[in-house]
Structure formats: C-alpha cells, structure tokens
Amino acid sequence: MTQFIDRRQNMGKKSTVNRQRFIRRYKNQIKRAVSDAIGKRSITDIDKGERISIPAKDTSEPQFHQGSGGKIERVLPGNDVFVSGDHISRPSQKEMAGGDGEASNAGSGEDDFVFQLSREEFLELYFEDLELPDLVKKELARIPTLRTVRAGVTTTGVPTNINVLRSMRQATGRRISLATPHKRQLKEQEAALLTCLAKEPKTKENNDAILALQEEILRLKKKIEKIPFIDTIDLRYNNRVRIPSPSTQAVMFCIMDVSGSMDEPKKDIAKRFFILLYLFLTKNYAKIDLVFIRHHTSAKEVSETDFFYSRETGGTVVSSALELLYQIIEQRYPADAWNIYVAQASDGDNWNADSPYCLDLLQEKIMPLLQYFAYIEIMPRHHQSLWEVYQLIHQKYPNFAMENIDTVVDIYPVFRELFKRKTA
Amino acid sequence: MKRKPLSTGAEWTFELIAAYDKELARLAKDFKLDTYPNQLEVITAEQMMDSYASVGMPIGYNHWSFGKHFVGVEQRYQRGQMGLAYELVINSNPCIAYLMEENTMAMQALVIAHACYGHNSFFKNNYLFKMWTSADAIIDYLVFAKNYVAECEERYGIDEVENVLDACHALMNYGVDRYKHPTPLSIQEEKIRQQNRAMYLQTQVNELWRTIPVGKTSPSEQEKNRYPSEPQENILYFIEKNAPLLEPWQREIVRIVRKIAQYFYPQGQTKVMNEGWACFWHYTLLHALYDEKLVTDEFMLEVLQNHTNVIMQPPYNSTQFNGINPYTLGYHMMQDIKRMSEYPTEEDKQWFPHLIKNHWLENLDYAMRNFKDESFIAQYLSPHLIRELKLFHLIDDDQEPELLVHAIHDERGYQTIREKLAMQYNLGHIDLDIQVHSVDLKGDRSLTLHYTQQNRVPLGSSTNDVLKHLHSLWKFPVILKTTDTNGQITAEYQYPPPPANQDQSEK
Numbered sequence: 060m061t062q063f064i065d066r067r068q069n070m071g072k073k074s075t076v077n078r079q080r081f082i083r084r085y086k087n088q089i090k091r092a093v094s095d096a097i098g099k100r101s102i103t104d105i106d107k108g109e110r111i112s113i114p115a116k117d118t119s120e121p122q123f124h125q126g127s128g129g130k131i132e133r134v135l136p137g138n139d140v141f142v143s144g145d146h147i148s149r150p151s152q153k154e155m156a157g158g159d160g161e162a163s164n165a166g167s168g169e170d171d172f173v174f175q176l177s178r179e180e181f182l183e184l185y186f187e188d189l190e191l192p193d194l195v196k197k198e199l200a201r202i203p204t205l206r207t208v209r210a211g212v213t214t215t216g217v218p219t220n221i222n223v224l225r226s227m228r229q230a231t232g233r234r235i236s237l238a239t240p241h242k243r244q245l246k247e248q249e250a251a252l253l254t255c256l257a258k259e260p261k262t263k264e265n266n267d268a269i270l271a272l273q274e275e276i277l278r279l280k281k282k283i284e285k286i287p288f289i290d291t292i293d294l295r296y297n298n299r300v301r302i303p304s305p306s307t308q309a310v311m312f313c314i315m316d317v318s319g320s321m322d323e324p325k326k327d328i329a330k331r332f333f334i335l336l337y338l339f340l341t342k343n344y345a346k347i348d349l350v351f352i353r354h355h356t357s358a359k360e361v362s363e364t365d366f367f368y369s370r371e372t373g374g375t376v377v378s379s380a381l382e383l384l385y386q387i388i389e390q391r392y393p394a395d396a397w398n399i400y401v402a403q404a405s406d407g408d409n410w411n412a413d414s415p416y417c418l419d420l421l422q423e424k425i426m427p428l429l430q431y432f433a434y435i436e437i438m439p440r441h442h443q444s445l446w447e448v449y450q451l452i453h454q455k456y457p458n459f460a461m462e463n464i465d466t467v468v469d470i471y472p473v474f475r476e477l478f479k480r481k482t483a
Numbered sequence: 484m485k486r487k488p489l490s491t492g493a494e495w496t497f498e499l500i501a502a503y504d505k506e507l508a509r510l511a512k513d514f515k516l517d518t519y520p521n522q523l524e525v526i527t528a529e530q531m532m533d534s535y536a537s538v539g540m541p542i543g544y545n546h547w548s549f550g551k552h553f554v555g556v557e558q559r560y561q562r563g564q565m566g567l568a569y570e571l572v573i574n575s576n577p578c579i580a581y582l583m584e585e586n587t588m589a590m591q592a593l594v595i596a597h598a599c600y601g602h603n604s605f606f607k608n609n610y611l612f613k614m615w616t617s618a619d620a621i622i623d624y625l626v627f628a629k630n631y632v633a634e635c636e637e638r639y640g641i642d643e644v645e646n647v648l649d650a651c652h653a654l655m656n657y658g659v660d661r662y663k664h665p666t667p668l669s670i671q672e673e674k675i676r677q678q679n680r681a682m683y684l685q686t687q688v689n690e691l692w693r694t695i696p697v698g699k700t701s702p703s704e705q706e707k708n709r710y711p712s713e714p715q716e717n718i719l720y721f722i723e724k725n726a727p728l729l730e731p732w733q734r735e736i737v738r739i740v741r742k743i744a745q746y747f748y749p750q751g752q753t754k755v756m757n758e759g760w761a762c763f764w765h766y767t768l769l770h771a772l773y774d775e776k777l778v779t780d781e782f783m784l785e786v787l788q789n790h791t792n793v794i795m796q797p798p799y800n801s802t803q804f805n806g807i808n809p810y811t812l813g814y815h816m817m818q819d820i821k822r823m824s825e826y827p828t829e830e831d832k833q834w835f836p837h838l839i840k841n842h843w844l845e846n847l848d849y850a851m852r853n854f855k856d857e858s859f860i861a862q863y864l865s866p867h868l869i870r871e872l873k874l875f876h877l878i879d880d881d882q883e884p885e886l887l888v889h890a891i892h893d894e895r896g897y898q899t900i901r902e903k904l905a906m907q908y909n910l911g912h913i914d915l916d917i918q919v920h921s922v923d924l925k926g927d928r929s930l931t932l933h934y935t936q937q938n939r940v941p942l943g944s945s946t947n948d949v950l951k952h953l954h955s956l957w958k959f960p961v962i963l964k965t966t967d968t969n970g971q972i973t974a975e976y977q978y979p980p981p982p983a984n985q986d987q988s989e990k
Contacts, residue, residue, distance in 0.1 A: 061501075061504050061508065061520065061521040061522070061523060061599070062520070062521065062522045062523065062577065063497055063500065063501065063523050063524075063525075064522065064523070064524045064525070065497070065524075065525050066524045066525060066526045066530060067525055067526060067527050067530075067584055069530070073530070073533040073537075074532070074533045074536050074537070074549065074550060074553035076545045076550075077536065077537075077545055077546065077547065077549040077550030077553060078550040078553060078554060079550070080545060080546065080547035080550050080641070080645075081547040081548075081550030081551045081554060082550075083547070083641075084547045084645070118551055119945070119948075120548055120649075120652055120653065121653050121945035121948035121949045121952070122653055122654075122655075122656060122945065122949060123656070123657070123914075123915050123917055123934075123942065123943070123945070123946060123949055124915070124942075124943040124945060125915065125940050125941075125942070125943055126940070126941040126942050126943040126944065127881075127941075128881050128939065128940065128941050129880075129881060129936070129937075129938045129939035129940035129941060130878065130879070130880040130881070130882075130938035130939060130940075131878075131879045131880075131938065131940065132876065132877070132878050132879075132889075132903055132906075132938075133876070133877050133879070133903075133907065134807070134874050134875070134876050134877075134900055134903050134904040134907055135799040135807075135874070135875055135877060136796050136798060136799060136807055136872045136873060136874055137796070137797070137798020137799050137800070137801070137804075137872070137873050138799070138873040138874065138875040138891055138892065139798065139800070139873070141875055141888040141891055142888070142891060142893075143875075143888055143889060143890050143891050143893070143895065143896055144887075144888065145887075145888040146885040146886065146887055146888075147877075147885060147886040147887075147888065148884075148885055148886075149879070149884070149885060149886055172551070172555065173558065174554040174555070174557075174558050175558065175561075
C-alpha cells in the first residue's frame with residue numbers, strides 16, 4: 060500500500076548546518092573576499108549579501124584517480140566516419156577541454172567555487188574584524204524592528220490576554236439583557252400571587268390559580284438562574300498590534316582630511332568608520348542622507364567616489380570643513396527636522412593657528428545642533444593642536460566622541476556611547 | 484471500452500496522485516513487478532536540493548562537504564544553469580520517493596511509474612542489492628550514524644571529527660568489500676556491538692604493537708611474517724582494525740563511513756541496469772495507461788518529451804557529449820531484450836538462443852535479478868543495438884603517435900565492442916586497484932600500499948593529498964608504490980615526504 064506524505068510544510072533548510080560548517084572551514088578565504096568587497100562597495104549598499112569565490116583547488120575533496128598516460132580504451136557512441144583500423148591524430152589538450160563544454164574557458168579547467176553569502180552571514184563576518192560586542196552586532200544586523208502597541212480589545216485571543224474587566228462587564232450586560240423579560244414577568248406573577256393570596260374566601264378556583272402562579276414563578280426563577288454567569292461570548296482580549304518603531308530622517312556628514320598625508324590604508328580605516336556609523340543610522344532612521352565633505356586647505360562637498368578615491372595634496376585647515384558643515388546644515392538640514400550625525404576622520408594635521416577657531420566654531424555653532432559627533436584620529440604617534448582642542452569639547456559634550464586609532468579594531472570605542480544609549 | 488481519463492490539465496492534487504498510483508500499482512501487478520511498499524513524499528525544490536546535497540541520504544551526519552554541494556547546487560539552480568532531477572528514490576523499506584511540487588500531473592505520474600515501480604522493484608530483487616544492502620535497516624543506521632557523529636562533535640570538538648571524516652571521505656571508494664559478503668545491518672545489534680567493539684579493538688591493536696622483544700628472527704622469517712599476510716582491498720576496514728593510534732570513537736566513525744560506502748556500492752555497479760529498468764517501466768506502464776484511455780493525448784506528449792530528453796545520447800563529437808548516457812544504454816537494452824523475445828531476427832536467434840523461447844517478461848525479470856552492469860552488457864548487448872548506437876572502440880596509447888579505431892559496428896567488431904563496453908562498467912576496473920600491502924611492524928610502523936597498474940595508467944595529481952589524509956588516520960609514514968603488471972615498482976609516493984638529503988643523494 061502506498062503512503063502519501065506532504066513534506067512541504069516541514070522545515071526546509073536541512074542543509075543549514077552543513078552550510079555553516081562550510082563557511083566555518085573556509086572562513087579565511089571568505090573573510091578576505093568580504094574585505095575586498097567592502098573596499099569596492101559604496102557605504103550605502105554595505106548592507107547586502109556578497110558573491111564569494113574560492114579557488115577550486117582549496118575546496119576539492121581529493122580521491123585516488125587516474126592520471127593521464129598509459130593505454131586507455133573507450134567505447135564511444137555515434138560513429139559517423141570511422142572504419143576499423145583508422146588512425147586519428149590525437150586531439151590537442153585544448154580541443155579536448157573544448158569538448159567538455161564551456162566549463163573551462165579559463166583554460167586551467169578548474170573553476171573557482173562561487174557562492175552567495177547572505178546578508179546576515181556577510182555582516183557577521185564583517186563585524187568580526189571590528190570586534191564589536193555581540194549586543195551591538197545584533198542591533199546592527201537586525202531587520203527594522205517592530206514595536207508592539209495596544210490596540211483596543213478583540214473577541215478572540217489567547218487566555219493570557221484576557222481582559223478581565225471588560226469580560227466581566229460584557230457578562231453583566233448579557234445577564235441583565237437576557238434576564239430582564241423574565242424578571243418583569245416574575246414581578247407580575249408575584250404581584251398576581253399576592254392578590255390571589257389576599258382574596259377571601261378561598262375558593263377552589265382561587266387555590267388552583269395560586270398553585271399555577273407558584274409553579275410559574277418557580278419556572279421563571281429557574282430560567283433566570285440558568286442564565287450563565289459568564290459565557291464564552293463575553294470574553295474580551297487585549298489586542299496588541301506590531302507597528303514599525305518610529306523612524307525619522309537623519310543626515311550623516313562624513314568629513315575627511317584628504318591632504319597628502321592620508322594614504323590608502325588610512326582611508327580604508329576611515330571608510331570602515333563611516334560604514335559603521337552608517338549602519339547604525341540605518342537601523343534607527345528610515346531616511347538617511349549622506350553628505351561627504353573633504354578638505355585640505357579648503358573644503359568641498361563631493362560625491363562618494365571622489366570622497367574615497369581622489370587625492371590631493373597641500374596643507375590642512377580643518378575649520379574650512381567645519382564652516383562648510385555649518386553652512387550646509389543651515390541651508391538644507393534644519394536641526395528641528397533632522398537628526399544630524401557627524402563623523403570626522405583625519406590624521407590630526409591642522410594649521411596651528413586654525414585650531415582655536417575650530418573650537419569656537421564647534422562650541423558656539425555646531426555642537427548644539429548635533430546628535431553625535433564622532434572623531435577618529437588615525438595617527439599612532441604624537442598629537443597636534445587639533446587633538447587638544449577636541450579634548451576640550453569632549454569634556455564638555457557627552458555626545459562628542461573621539462578616539463585615536465591605530466587599526467580597525469580601535470574603531471568601536473568611538474561609538475561606545477552611541478550604542479550604549481540605544482541598546483541599554 | 485470507452486473510459487474517462489483520470490485527469491485533464493497540468494494541476495495535481497493528492498487525490499489525483501493517489502488515483503494514478505492505484506492504476507499504476509494495478510498495471511505493475513499485471514506485469515508481475517515485485518516491490519516494497521511505497522512512501523511518496525511531496526517536497527519543495529529547496530528540499531530537493533537538500534536531498535541532493537546529502538547524496539540522497541534522507542538523514543545524514545553533518546559535514547562541510549555536504550554544505551559545499553548544497554551551495555553549489557543552489558547556486559546553479561538559481562541561475563538556471565541546471566534543472567533539478569524530477570525524482571529521488573531511496574533504497575529503503577518502505578521505498579521512499581520524492582515528488583517535487585513544481586511538477587505537472589503528467590510528470591508526477593512519470594515519476595511514480597519510474598521510481599515507485601521501476602527502481603523499487605529493482606532495489607528489491609536485484610541480487611547485488613539483496614546481498615549487500617538491507618533496506619529495512621538503512622534509515623535506522625543513518626539515524627544512529629548522525630547521532631553518533633553529533634555526540635563525538637560535542638565531546639571531542641568539531642575540528643577533530645571533521646579531520647577524521649575528511650580522511651575517510653578521501654578513501655571512501657576503498658571502504659568497500661568487493662568480494663566478501665557483509666553481514667546485514669541491524670540497529671540493536673549495531674549498538675551493542677559498537678560498545679563491545681570499542682573496548683575489544685583497543686586491546687587487539689595494543690597486542691599487535693606490543694614492544695616486548697620476541698628474540699631475533701632471520702630476515703627471511705620476517706618476510707614470511709608479513710602483516711597483513713594477504714593484501715587487503717578494503718583500506719578503511721584495515722584502518723579501522725589496525726591503525727595503532729586511533730581512539731575508539733575514531734574507529735567507529737571510520738566504520739560509519741565504510742558502511743555507508745558499502746550501502747551505495749551496488750548503486751554504482753548497476754547504474755545502467757537500474758536506470759534502464761526504471762525507464763523501461765515508466766515507458767511501458769504509462770503506455771498501458773494510455774492504451775486503456777486513462778490518460779489524455781497531451782499527457783502522453785508531455786511524458787514522451789521528457790522521456791526523450793532523458794534517454795538522449797549525444798554523439799562522441801557533440802559539444803554536449805559527456806560519456807555514454809546510462810539511461811540511454813540501459814533503456815535500449817531492456818527494450819532490445821523485449822524485442823528479441825517477441826520478434827527475433829535470424830541474427831538474434833544466433834546470438835541469443837536462450838531468449839527466444841521465453842516470454843519477454845521472464846527474460847527481463849531474469850536479467851534484472853541476476854546481473855550487474857558489467858555482466859549485463861557482456862550478456863545482452865546485441866549487434867542490433869551496437870548498430871543503432873553506432874558504437875566504436877578507440878584505443879589511446881601514449882606510446883603511439885595516433886589514436887586507433889580498433890572496432891566499429893560491423894561483423895568483426897561486435898564481440899570486441901561488447902567486451903570492452905562491459906569492461907568500462909566494471910567498477911573493479913574503474914576504481915584503481917590499490918591495496919594494503921604491508922606494515923612495517925618492527926621498524927617505523929610505516930604502512931605500504933600497492934597500486935597495480937593496468938595498461939601503464941599512472942596515478943593522478945591528487946595522490947599526495949589522499950596520502951596526507953591516510954596519514955592522518957594511520958599517524959605513521961604512509962607509502963604508496965605503483966607496480967606494473969610484472970611487479971616492478973615504477974613510482975613511489977610517500978607521506979610525510981622523505982627528508983631532503985635523501986632526495987639529493989638520489990640525484
């Protein structure tokens with residue numbers, strides 16, 4: 060007898076564990092690919108999966124097999140021209156490979172093993188570098204959260220959600236409405252009984268009427284009694300609906316020093332720094348504008364590509380960037396409508412006479428408008444005047460974070476305050 | 484008799500599947516097909532990919548290589564580079580067959596006929612499956628294996644277990660007994676045996692490696708006391724029993740891989756027959772349905788289109804050519820046996836006198852029960868079919884400047900082609916002949932394997948990698964010597980590689 064089973068509802072994903080094992084085993088290769096990918100990506104699409112390719116030789120599962128050479132005999136189908144005894148010149152290696160289809164265009168004959176990393180897997184690997192605390196990782200990787208809010212009462216639900224007060228009120232109402240007609244009748248009958256009892260003399264007729272009335276009263280009383288104290292239709296449940304958590308708009312300013320001293324590795328660290336802030340913002344705001352400001356002696360608003368990939372030389376005047384920042388905020392991002400975040404990366408160079416002006420600018424004009432200002436100085440050795448000035452601001456404003464950075468691992472502390480506030 | 488078709492249109496429902504199955508079961512019974520009970524499971528494409536990745540085992544232990552296969556399949560499927568097989572069937576009792584939900588009704592019927600009556604009856608009756616696998620116990624054993632491996636991972640760490648499994652997988656093809664008959668699996672016995680074995684094996688191994696001096700023996704006597712006294716073909720078995728430093732749980736894992744390899748071994752040996760048999764029966768059963776007017780013309784056209792795709796054989800010079808299609812060869816041979824039984828030509832009478840007098844059902848049934856690919860081809864490949872497929876025999880000798888067409892589909896070539904094609908399906912011939920030769924008991928405990936060359940074919944480039952895996956199990960030096968048919972050693976591989984100064988002295 061044949062049995063039929065519908066397995067479609069069963070959890071698929073039987074291979075999930077095996078997939079994780081695979082990723083675990085090739086973590087190094089995959090991480091390298093993730094790193095490369097981040098270099099190529101724009102900040103705004105960091106939050107996606109990635110195609111990873113691993114050299115076939117690394118993932119092969121070796122077994123004993125024949126090498127080429129020796130005497131090989133084969134039976135083949137579809138003979139069209141040969142008769143026995145024919146000699147055929149040996150096809151060259153290239154032609155032989157061609158016969159196997161397009162698999163080996165590259166010539167090597169071994170294709171890389173290519174597969175797609177999911178968004179979660181990608182971020183997981185990416186965060187690993189930055190040494191983020193787990194709670195923060197979770198916060199960043201999560202899909203926009205839903206908030207559960209009360210939404211009145213409903214007639215269906217689970218027992219834990221029963222609203223006792225409303226259910227009892229409902230029951231009372233039902234009891235009243237169902238019992239009222241009977242109660243009215245009961246009153247009438249009782250009144251009739253009283254008059255009957257009062258009547259003299261006691262005739263047989265009268266006695267019969269009394270008995271009938273008594274019976275009727277008993278019947279009505281029973282009926283009223285039978286109305287249930289509480290019934291399933293009375294039950295009311297608290298209703299909760301999930302709505303997306305309130306999200307508003309934010310603008311993120313990326314400010315970077317592009318003077319000659321900022322080389323590629325420093326820019327790479329800066330990029331990761333910006334990405335982290337961006338990811339944080341995407342989780343909390345529905346709409347995010349990115350503004351890129353680069354500066355040397357003068358500041359300019361540029362596109363992302365220009366921001367990361369073009370290089371200029373010259374001295375450094377930080378205040379120029381801060382001035383531009385203030386201008387843009389004034390013109391386009393009024394502080395009451397936008398949440399404003401600023402991330403600044405620099406190697407700490409500044410024209411000495413400029414630093415006090417920066418202090419003024421930040422304290423007087425900019426800081427009151429901002430949600431958060433994060434500054435990293437990618438300079439392992441000595442600090443210059445800018446650092447000292449910024450330290451003054453750091454002491455005054457809790458939403459001003461600064462850190463001296465050597466490697467990517469040091470990035471996270473800059474955001475510690477930021478994440479603490481959100482995750483607490 | 485005019486009858487209403489079972490269904491029209493492409494949609495399937497469970498009721499329809501049951502109705503088709505009922506009719507097919509009735510017809511199969513008429514054709515005297517003997518089957519296990521069926522269990523039809525409807526699954527999604529993703530679940531089909533899951534099954535693919537675990538090489539058709541419904542339950543498998545966890546290993547990265549399965550993940551790799553899954554990822555590969557998923558990738559190619561999503562890009563439309565490959566379609567999924569319509570069916571997957573498991574040699575178990577009841578026989579489990581998967582139907583994909585995307586298929587049309589006609590395809591579902593085709594799959595039921597192909598898997599539930601074709602493959603199923605083959606699994607139940609072919610002598611190799613009867614002898615080497617036990618359909619009743621396999622699911623239980625796989626569950627045991629999965630749990631055991633998981634337990635080991637918990638206790639000894641994922642990496643440790645992974646190393647052992649990697650090594651075993653590399654040697655999986657050498658984990659089967661080709662000639663010796665294995666005892667059937669039984670899960671209760673297996674559990675008890677496993678516990679006893681763990682203790683016993685350890686004492687055995689220690690005995691073998693005892694260090695108490697036995698006294699001097701002459702070299703000739705040492706030669707006589709070679710261990711093992713005879714070469715061992717089952718390398719994994721030898722490891723399981725003799726590797727000096729393996730922990731009991733590691734031996735058990737070696738055993739699990741070995742048992743699973745053994746379970747799949749008959750499938751590799753009967754690919755042509757098994758698929759041919761299943762194709763023959765889906766063709767025959769569905770035509771019988773059609774003859775009874777139980778299916779529509781559209782239904783039949785769809786079935787035939789798929790059938791034709793499955794048994795397509797591109798010629799040797801086509802870009803799609805990828806060896807001989809086992810479906811084509813098997814299906815045509817089955818049809819050919821039927822043809823020769825019903826309408827034999829003079830030639831057939833000469834070549835196959837034993838087929839002539841019997842009913843075709845008997846002939847087919849006999850062939851299905853008593854052969855494997857190699858012997859089946861050697862016995863039943865007819866000149867008629869050789870002409871039809873235009874088979875020819877090619878010799879590629881690296882000592883000759885050119886390839887030689889040795890035989891074609893003519894009077895002189897039939898016998899040669901039949902022999903050579905049969906040999907092509909002899910697994911003993913395809914899997915290289917590598918055996919455990921000896922263990923150096925008195926010296927460095929090195930393990931020596933011998934590869935006996937046929938036709939001077941050397942070992943491939945991955946040999947050193949495999950030896951590395953073997954070494955991870957044996958844990959003492961491993962040597963692989965290639966010997967030609969005269970017993971002369973022509974090449975030698977060693978892991979760990981011999982010290983550099985030796986290399987220089989050789990130069």
